[in-house]
Amino acid sequence: MSPDRRKRSPFPWIRTIMAVGVVGALIVLGGQMLEHERRGGESPMTESGPRVPNAVFPTDTFAGKDIAQPINYSHKLHAGDLGINCLYCHTYARRSKVAGIPPTSKCMGCHTAVATADDKPEIAKLSAMWESGQSPAWNKVNDMPDFVHFSHERHLQKFLFDNPDMNIQDSREVCAMCHGDMVEVGVAKKMRPLTMGFCNTCHENNDGPADCTRCHK
Amino acid sequence: MPTKIDRRSFLKVLGLGGAGAALAGCDRPSYATLEEGEEQVFSYLAPEEYVVPGIGVWYASTCLQCPAGCGVHGRVREGRALKLEGNPDTALNKGKLCQMGQAALQTHYNPDRITKPRIGDQEVTWPEALAHIQSKSGGATAWLTGAISGHQAVLLDTHLHARDGGGKHYAVETVNAQAWQAACADTIGDARPELHIDKANSVLSFGADFLGTWISPVKFMADYGAFRSAPRGVLTVIEPAMTLSGANADHWVAARPGSEAAVALGVAYTLASEYGVSTSALPSGAADAIANMTPDRVMELSGVEAQTLSKIAATLMSNSPSLVIGDGRYETAAAAMALNMMLGNIGATITPGVDLVPADLAMRNGSTKALADFAADALAGRIDSVFITGANPAFTASGGLKIKDALANIPLKIGVSMFEDETTQLCDVVLPLASPLEDWGTHVPSSGAGRGEIHVQQPLMEKLHPETLGLGDILLGLAQDAGADGLADFEDYYGYLRTAVSALIGTDQETAWQAVLQAGKVQAPSGERAFTANGALNIQIADTQAPSAGQLTLITTARQGLYDGRHANLPWLQEAPDQISKAVWDSWAEIHPKTAAGLGLKDGDYITITSSAGAITTRVFLYKGVHPDAIAVPMGRGHTHYGRYATGIGVNPLSVLDGTQDVRTGEFLATASVRVQATGDNRHLVRLMDVDQQYGRKLAVTISADQHRRNQTNNQGSA
Ligand code: SF4
Numbered sequence: 001m002s003p004d005r006r007k008r009s010p011f012p013w014i015r016t017i018m019a020v021g022v023v024g025a026l027i028v029l030g031g032q033m034l035e036h037e038r039r040g041g042e043s044p045m046t047e048s049g050p051r052v053p054n055a056v057f058p059t060d061t062f063a064g065k066d067i068a069q070p071i072n073y074s075h076k077l078h079a080g081d082l083g084i085n086c087l088y089c090h091t092y093a094r095r096s097k098v099a100g101i102p103p104t105s106k107c108m109g110c111h112t113a114v115a116t117a118d119d120k121p122e123i124a125k126l127s128a129m130w131e132s133g134q135s136p137a138w139n140k141v142n143d144m145p146d147f148v149h150f151s152h153e154r155h156l157q158k159f160l161f162d163n164p165d166m167n168i169q170d171s172r173e174v175c176a177m178c179h180g181d182m183v184e185v186g187v188a189k190k191m192r193p194l195t196m197g198f199c200n201t202c203h204e205n206n207d208g209p210a211d212c213t214r215c216h217k
Numbered sequence: 218m219p220t221k222i223d224r225r226s227f228l229k230v231l232g233l234g235g236a237g238a239a240l241a242g243c244d245r246p247s248y249a250t251l252e253e254g255e256e257q258v259f260s261y262l263a264p265e266e267y268v269v270p271g272i273g274v275w276y277a278s279t280c281l282q283c284p285a286g287c288g289v290h291g292r293v294r295e296g297r298a299l300k301l302e303g304n305p306d307t308a309l310n311k312g313k314l315c316q317m318g319q320a321a322l323q324t325h326y327n328p329d330r331i332t333k334p335r336i337g338d339q340e341v342t343w344p345e346a347l348a349h350i351q352s353k354s355g356g357a358t359a360w361l362t363g364a365i366s367g368h369q370a371v372l373l374d375t376h377l378h379a380r381d382g383g384g385k386h387y388a389v390e391t392v393n394a395q396a397w398q399a400a401c402a403d404t405i406g407d408a409r410p411e412l413h414i415d416k417a418n419s420v421l422s423f424g425a426d427f428l429g430t431w432i433s434p435v436k437f438m439a440d441y442g443a444f445r446s447a448p449r450g451v452l453t454v455i456e457p458a459m460t461l462s463g464a465n466a467d468h469w470v471a472a473r474p475g476s477e478a479a480v481a482l483g484v485a486y487t488l489a490s491e492y493g494v495s496t497s498a499l500p501s502g503a504a505d506a507i508a509n510m511t512p513d514r515v516m517e518l519s520g521v522e523a524q525t526l527s528k529i530a531a532t533l534m535s536n537s538p539s540l541v542i543g544d545g546r547y548e549t550a551a552a553a554m555a556l557n558m559m560l561g562n563i564g565a566t567i568t569p570g571v572d573l574v575p576a577d578l579a580m581r582n583g584s585t586k587a588l589a590d591f592a593a594d595a596l597a598g599r600i601d602s603v604f605i606t607g608a609n610p611a612f613t614a615s616g617g618l619k620i621k622d623a624l625a626n627i628p629l630k631i632g633v634s635m636f637e638d639e640t641t642q643l644c645d646v647v648l649p650l651a652s653p654l655e656d657w658g659t660h661v662p663s664s665g666a667g668r669g670e671i672h673v674q675q676p677l678m679e680k681l682h683p684e685t686l687g688l689g690d691i692l693l694g695l696a697q698d699a700g701a702d703g704l705a706d707f708e709d710y711y712g713y714l715r716t717a718v719s720a721l722i723g724t725d726q727e728t729a730w731q732a733v734l735q736a737g738k739v740q741a742p743s744g745e746r747a748f749t750a751n752g753a754l755n756i757q758i759a760d761t762q763a764p765s766a767g768q769l770t771l772i773t774t775a776r777q778g779l780y781d782g783r784h785a786n787l788p789w790l791q792e793a794p795d796q797i798s799k800a801v802w803d804s805w806a807e808i809h810p811k812t813a814a815g816l817g818l819k820d821g822d823y824i825t826i827t828s829s830a831g832a833i834t835t836r837v838f839l840y841k842g843v844h845p846d847a848i849a850v851p852m853g854r855g856h857t858h859y860g861r862y863a864t865g866i867g868v869n870p871l872s873v874l875d876g877t878q879d880v881r882t883g884e885f886l887a888t889a890s891v892r893v894q895a896t897g898d899n900r901h902l903v904r905l906m907d908v909d910q911q912y913g914r915k916l917a918v919t920i921s922a923d924q925h926r927r928n929q930t931n932n933q934g935s936a
Contacts, residue, residue, distance in 0.1 A: 067254035096271035101260035139254040190253050
C-alpha cells in the first residue's frame with residue numbers, strides 16, 4: 001500500500017485530444033489569418049477608441065505597470081499581426097463570468113507544428129512546462145476585487161452577440177472597451193482603470209443595470 | 218459653545234458625506250485599491266470535459282459529519298469544492314442539509330489538517346509508517362471507530378478476520394439512540410423501525426431531540442414540516458433541559474433528571490384510568506409498572522403534576538395517530554414504547570424497517586457501551602494494537618472511565634485521522650486521512666429511510682494534501698497486507714468499490730456506474746422485516762428524589778453544531794449561536810433562576826461544578842427551560858488538543874460524568890450528581906440575542922400557540 005497508488009491516469013485521453021487539437025487549430029487559425037489578410041490586416045481601432053456600434057464606450061485610461069510574466073507571450077503578435085480572434089484563446093469568455101487563460105494544450109496545439117520549441121526560446125519554456133505537467137503561473141493584470149461580480153459572458157452577449165451591427169470577427173473591439181487594445185502591449189498591461197466609477201459611467205451610457213446588488217452580491 | 222449634534226443629524230451628516238464620497242468616486246476614481254500582479258492565475262493543462270472556469274458543476278456525494286449519512290450535492294468550480302447542499306433525490310434528506318453538513322467545507326479546508334504520517338513526533342513516509350505498524354502489530358488487533366457502514370465496514374471486518382490473531386471492532390458514538398433501539402427490539406422485535414412523524418397528529422417526546430441530534434435530524438425536520446402543516450400536529454416534549462425539539466413544542470414540561478420514565482408511565486396510567494385504554498396487550502412487566510405509577514408517585518419522582526398528565530393524555534387521545542419517542546435511559550424508551558402499544562401506534566406511525574440483503578453493509582451503530590468494553594479489554598491486556606478512526610475517546614469518554622489508563626495499556630495505538638486531537642496525541646503512529654470530500658465510500662443512512670437506498674460518496678476534488686489517504690484505501694491496503702482473500706486484484710479502493718457496486722446493481726457497464734455517481738445513491742436489494750411478539754419488559758424506575766441540599770444533577774446535552782465535540786474545530790459552528798442560549802465561542806451552565814437565587818448566583822457568575830470524577834469551571838446562564846434540580850452543560854467544547862479553533866475554548870462536561878451505566882444497555886448515563894461553588898468571578902456571556910424580551914417594541918411580533926388556536930377556532934366559528 002502506498003499513497004500514490006492510483007488506478008486512473010489524470011489524462012487518459014490526452015493523445016487523442018492533442019492530435020485532433022493540432023489539426024483543428026491549424027484549420028481554424030488558417031481561416032482566421034486569411035480573413036485578417038482579406039481585410040487588409042489594419043487595426044480596426046479608431047483614434048478615440050474601439051468601434052462598437054450601438055455602444056458608448058468609456059474613455060478613461062490607465063497607465064498600468066509592466067508586470068513580469070513566466071513566458072513572454074505577445075498579444076501584439078498573436079492578436080495583432082496574426083489576427084487571431086480573442087475568443088479563440090479566451091474561449092470561456094462567451095460562456096462564463098471569467099474569460100479564462102487558454103489551457104496549455106491549446107497553445108501546444110499550434111506550437112507542436114509551427115514556431116516550435118526548436119527555434120523559439122519562449123516556446124521552449126512553454127514546452128518544458130507542458131512536458132512536466134505544469135501550468136504557467138501568470139500574474140493577474142486585470143483583477144476585480146472579490147466583492148465585485150463581473151461576467152464576461154453577459155457583456156459579450158450585449159455588445160457582441162446581441163448587437164446587430166457587430167461581426168463576431170471583431171470581438172477585439174468589444175474586449176477593448178475594458179481592456180484597451182491588447183495588440184498595443186506585449187504580454188499584458190492594465191489599460192483601463194476598472195474602478196466603480198469607470199463601470200458606472202459605462203452602465204449609465206449604455207443602459208446597464210444600476211442597482212448595487214447586480215455587481216455586489 | 219460647542220455645536221450639539223444629536224443622533225439623527227449625525228446620521229444625516231453621515232448620509233451626505235457618504236453620498237459625497239460616492240459621487241467623488243464616480244467623478245475621479247481612486248486607483249489605489251485595485252491590484253495589479255498581486256494574484257496568480259493558472260490555466261488548465263488540458264481542458265477537463267464539461268468544465269468551464271467560472272461555472273460551477275454539482276456532484277453528488279454523502280455527508281459524513283454525523284452518522285445520519287445525508288446525501289449531498291457539492292458545487293465544484295475550478296477544481297475546488299465551494300458549497301454543499303442536500304441531494305434532492307434522496308429519500309432521506311430530500312435536498313436538505315443541516316448546519317453541520319454545510320460546515321463540512323471547513324472540515325475539508327481546515328488549516329489544522331494532518332498532512333503527513335508520523336511515528337511519535339517524527340514525520341515519516343507512508344512506507345516507514347506501515348513498516349513500523351507491520352513490525353509491531355502482532356497479536357490481537359482492534360478497530361475503534363465511530364458509527365460505520367457500507368463497503369468501508371466490510372473491508373474493516375475483512376481486515377480483522379484476515380489477521381492471525383483475530384480482532385474486534387468497537388463502534389463508539391456518544392450521541393446515539395441505543396436505549397431507544399434496545400426498547401424497540403424488546404417490544405416489537407425490530408431495533409430500527411421506521412418512524413413516521415409526518416403521519417402522526419401528535420408527537421410526545423421524552424428527551425429525544427429529533428430536531429437537533431437524534432438519529433437523523435434532517436429527515437425528521439422534513440417530516441416535522443409535514444407534521445406541522447394542516448392539520449397541525451401537536452408536539453409535547455418532556456425533558457429536564459430544553460432541547461431544540463423542546464423549544465418547538467406546544468407543551469413543554471420540565472421533569473426531574475432521570476424521571477422521564479416515571480412521567481411516561483404516569484401518562485399511561487392516566488390513559489388507562491381516565492380513558493379506559495387497555496394495558497392487557499402489553500408485554501408482561503409493563504402493565505404492572507403502569508399500575509404502580511399513580512399520579513402521586515409521578516409527582517414524588519418527577520415533580521410533574523396530575524393535571525399535566527391528564528392534559529397530555531387528552532392531547533394523545535384527541536390527536537390520533539400519535540407517536541411517542543424517548544431516549545437517554547432504557548426505561549424511558551421502554552415506557553415510550555409501551556405508550557405506543559397502548560395507543561395503537563405500532564403499524565401506524567411505527568412500521569417495520571428493511572434488512573439489506575448484503576447484510577454486511579449494514580450500519581454498525583455506535584454506543585458508549587462499546588467504549589466501556591474497549592476500556593475493559595484494554596485494561597485486561599486483551600488488545601495488542603488498535604486503529605482509531607472517526608472517534609476521539611480521550612475527549613468523549615466519561616470522566617469516570619479512566620480511558621487514558623486503558624489506552625496506555627495498549628502497546629501500539631494507530632490514529633487514522635484528519636486532525637490531531639486528544640486521542641491522536643496518545644497514539645504511537647498517526648496516519649493522515651483524506652477528507653470526506655476527497656474520498657470514496659458507500660453509506661447506509663442510520664434512520665433506515667429509503668428502504669435500502671445506500672448513499673454513494675465520491676470525491677468532489679483532488680486531494681488538498683497529496684500524502685493523505687482515504688479510509689477505504691487504508692483498509693484495503695491493510696487487508697491486502699494481512700493476506701485477505703480475493704482482494705489482491707484491486708489497485709485501490711475506487712476499483713474495489715466500483716466492482717462491489719456493480720455486483721450490487723447487477724451490471725458493470727460504465728453508463729450504469731455513471732448513473733450511480735450522478736444520483737449519489739444506489740438501491741440495494743432488501744428484505745422487509747416484520748414485527749414480532751414480545752416477551753417481558755423489565756422497566757426499573759429509578760428512585761429520583763429531589764437532590765440533597767447543596768447537590769444538583771448535571772446533565773450533559775448534545776447540540777446540533779459542535780455535536781459530541783468533533784465540530785469544535787470549525788469556526789462556522791463555534792460562531793453559530795447555540796439553539797437555546799444563543800451563546801457563541803464558549804461554554805455555559807444552564808441553571809433555573811430559582812435555583813440560582815437559592816445559591817446566590819447571577820448571570821455570568823463563574824462556578825466550579827464538581828463530581829466524584831472531576832471538576833469544570835464555567836459560567837452561569839439563567840434559564841427557565843431547565844428543571845430546578847438540574848444544571849445543564851452542553852457538550853462539544855473544552856478541547857485541550859484539537860487545533861487552533863477548538864483548543865482552550867470552553868469546558869468538557871463529559872469529563873465530570875462518573876461512568877454510571879444504564880442497566881439494560883450498558884450506556885453511560887449523561888447525568889452525574891454534582892456540587893456547585895461560585896469562584897467569585899463574573900463575566901458577561903457573549904450571546905447573539907442578549908435579552909429574551911423586546912421591551913414592548915414589537916420587533917418580531919409573536920402570539921402563543923394557544924392564542925393562535927383560539928383565533929382559528931373563532932374564525933371557523935364565525936365563518
Ligand atoms: S444530519 Fe448529519 S449527515 Fe445529515 S446533513 Fe446533518 S451532519 Fe450531515
